Amino acid sequence: MEELNAPIERRQIEVKESRNGKPIPIVNGIHLHSIYNPEKEAEAFASNYERAVKDKSTILVLGLGFAYHAREIAKLAERYHESYKILIYEPNLELIESFNQNIEFENPNVEVIHAAAPTDVFNDYEFVMFLTSKPAIIKHEPSYNLNKDFFKAFLTFKAPEKMESYRGLMTPEATRLFASKEGSIDQALGAVKKAGRLNESNDYAFFVLEAIIDSAKHSTKGLSK
């Protein structure tokens, strides 16, 4: 489990037993799973997403609950893919702790991630690389509704474009190669083009980047056939 930040707020968590004897979490009075049979409910839930799981080997689940739904999604993924990866994004740290205490769930392909602020995860390279695989996104409705604002902010996130806002995320190699500029990369390139000359040798790196992007956009992917 990856802990990126401190919890945002404390919520009252209660753990009850379902009618068929399975532990289920209740957060601020809201049941996150069926009080009768959470496993059966999870089976039905996962079957609604069978097509999405078949098409994608990477899946992002919004909301952990006690992961009955995630377990069923993993079963489906196993059926369709040799290797797969499921990330479960959960904003409530106490719920994660409670899940760890109450549920035994070992699957190396499933990982729970947590961040205090909804957009903090976008600073994490591993998570960003996971997103570049264009995963299927599955909302666990009770968890989603409980944290609507959090997940909404996550789903509508746009990365800041100004260089000064992401300088801290740059590696030492990148910091050496790309001199700090005011505004975004595109604005910096525009300013150099307008000036008609490069200000310093480091400006070349921005043009290299622009030319690479141009080449990727205009090339037919991979080898010509």
Next chain:
Amino acid sequence: MKSILITSLNDDINLVRASHLTLSILKENPHSEISLLTFKDLEGAAQTIKHVKEVFYLDRYKIEHLKSGALYSDAFALNTLAENLEPVLNVEWDQVVNFSNDNISAYLAPLLKTKATVGSSVSLFGSAVTSDRWASYRNFYCSAVQEAPIDPVACLHHSANIPRLLGGQRIRINQDFSMVANQNFARIRAGKTSGDSNATIVGLNLSSSETGAFFSLEQLQEIVETLETSLEYKTVLLLRGSPREKELVNELNKLFNNALISINMDTSAMPSVLANLDFLVTLPNFTAAMADALDTNVIEVVQPQETPKALNEGSFFIKEFSPQQTPDDILFLLNQENNTILPVNSKNSDNKVYAKVKDEFGSFSTLIRGAIDINEELEYHVSRCFHYALMGYPINEELIKNLKSNATKEAISDFASRANQEMTETVKVLLASLRSLKNIGHSDKNASKFIQYLDQLILAGKKKGPAQAAICLFEGAVENVSSQNSEENLQEIEKSLFTLKADLQVLTKILKQLVSEKETTPAKETRTHNSPSNNSKEA
């Protein structure tokens, strides 16, 4: 030990062509260590190039995805690029060669620690700086025309001052694939024998051209039918796995009772297959360039707007104007090369069939079938003669003699007077530029007039014409002007204008010799700039 970095950041065709240079460098400087910088998505092609110590990759699609996605911080794109470039930036290179004349390499070259850059790069002023006149020709002329008389690979060899080596192994052939391919092809060859000799194997490559064209089923059917019914030939269908190629194989197999041999080649297996062919019939694409690097004879079918990818002597290309005659042209070439008598429907063709041949200057294309357009021929050969003269070679007297004996006086005179007329316009602007340059100190008006004439002159280099290459070289010289002192810059430009004037005089001389009644005599003079040393000719 010389450490050389060749950058090829364009496409797989350019990348495999770099193998011509790597072999030539190794032959000339056996202790060189050659590294290659290319795209990650071209890794398969890069791994086939022999004589390369290390290959560095730029993951362009990852960088583009990270930069373009609104969700991702640009920091990740910058980090990826920096990580990709780090090992290249850390080495002190003796020479960096911008092989494919691409923008990425041109902007990257000034960031690298190198003693010399070969080809083009970008100056702090944002202008294209070229390492010599060959590189200027490559950057300013070759990129402005569809097919230059001197090919880009030859230009690169001259710029690097390396003789171009013909023959020798340029491509790495996987030993396991090779053993299997050799056995299979020996079986195919032996399966169809004629007298004492085994069959000639013709590979029909079904991959599309770089502009997306395919052979038609009718064309393929006609070629396969003729070759399969002959005693001397055996066809092998080659594909790289695209749906259209598979469709063509299925349709052909239906027509030939599933008796055809087809080979699905990935990039690593391709060299073993191509090396076993006697001829490859293909459209202009990566497979053509790979076969050329392997010295396999190539017959390319190109659309008028396409350029052939095979450069070697012994290859052919058919400029296709009449697709239904293409099979005939291919059979004609096979007959000519193998002394066979495959049935050819027509003696003539509306297509133009060219052979790649070479003379003491380098390789060139010569029309061997199809209607001769005398103007086109004169333009090509006179341009080639002029372009080599621009690079310091003597005027090719032998060629002029040949042109005079093969074209009518009227055609030559028409061509020369048209060329002279077109050149007169350029000369007028050139002289006006020189005049206004001399008066530049007198008033601002003169300065703006000079810039106007200069623009006009450079614009003339964008138009097709006899003087185009010379003007492109002039543009290259102007772009290379880099002093901070405006007086020095003007002196440099004046010098370049005089060089252009002298270059145009060479063209006038060639045209004069062409129309002259007298026999041409061997040239005594050799131009001084960038004179070719012995080793700058093809080996």
